[in-house]
Amino acid sequence: xxxxxxxxxxLSVQEGRISILNCDYTNSMFDYFLWYxxxxxxxxxxxxxISSIKDKNEDGRFTVFLNKSAKHLSLHIVPSQPGDSxxxxxxxSARGSQGNLIFGKGTKLSVKP
Amino acid sequence: DGGITQSPKYLFRxxxxxxxxxCEQNLNHxxxxxxxxxxxxxxxxxxxxxIVNDFQKGDIAEGYSVSREKKESFPLTVTSAQKNPTAFYxxxxxxxLRDDQPQHFGDGTRLSIL
Numbered sequence: 001x002x003x004x005x006x007x008x009x010x011l012s013v014q015e016g017r018i019s020i021l022n023c024d025y026t027n028s029m030f031d032y033f034l035w036y037x038x039x040x041x042x043x044x045x046x047x048x049x050i051s052s053i054k055d056k057n058e059d060g061r062f063t064v065f066l067n068k069s070a071k072h073l074s075l076h077i078v079p080s081q082p083g084d085s086x087x088x089x090x091x092x093s094a095r096g097s098q099g100n101l102i103f104g105k106g107t108k109l110s111v112k113p
Numbered sequence: 114d115g116g117i118t119q120s121p122k123y124l125f126r127x128x129x130x131x132x133x134x135x136c137e138q139n140l141n142h143x144x145x146x147x148x149x150x151x152x153x154x155x156x157x158x159x160x161x162x163x164i165v166n167d168f169q170k171g172d173i174a175e176g177y178s179v180s181r182e183k184k185e186s187f188p189l190t191v192t193s194a195q196k197n198p199t200a201f202y203x204x205x206x207x208x209x210l211r212d213d214q215p216q217h218f219g220d221g222t223r224l225s226i227l
Contacts, residue, residue: 002203004155009153032212032213033213034215036218041201041220041221041223042221043117043119043203043205043218043219043220043221044156044203044217044218045218046215048210049213049215050214082188089155089156091156093212094146096212098144098161098163098212099144099207099209099214099216100146100158100161100171101156101158101210101216103155103156103157104155105153105154106154106155
């Protein structure tokens, strides 16, 4: 059973608008959440993370929101740029799991000029 | 320039053949990981190692083997027992000190069956 779910396989957004990527999780032991960005034929690149003691973390155009009661996190990209077009993976790890990550299946973001 | 190097970028395997994928890092990271990615799927953990000469199975270890003789190197062997080896393989590393450190990835090896 999937512990980390990205229910939208794809998302299309106009350049300059906000992109919102969503992720749900089922394991209440998860305490560290990450977003990775991946281009075809390349490895994932770390984007931003959030600890379970916070509900928001911001880095430039990227903001991650965590709603622990709903077991939901989201990545906001504002403003979206064509170079943001990639597959975005949500990942989570649990305390004591030695940093092992559980990944969602990814959401393909297309930002149109 | 520090990073994770995976080689080769593309690899072809004949039926019944073992192949070894290379992963080298110069980030001085203690922990190293191997993942497999299939089309439309997330990354699934094959093996991981927290320190030299020690490694543990991940979720899909059957048909794979690893070694960790040096801190910098974590090669993955895809054995003939792995019946569906065609996939994109990713190596990652991370400092071991704290759980809240992200893993950093190499650029992957694409393995195909001839």
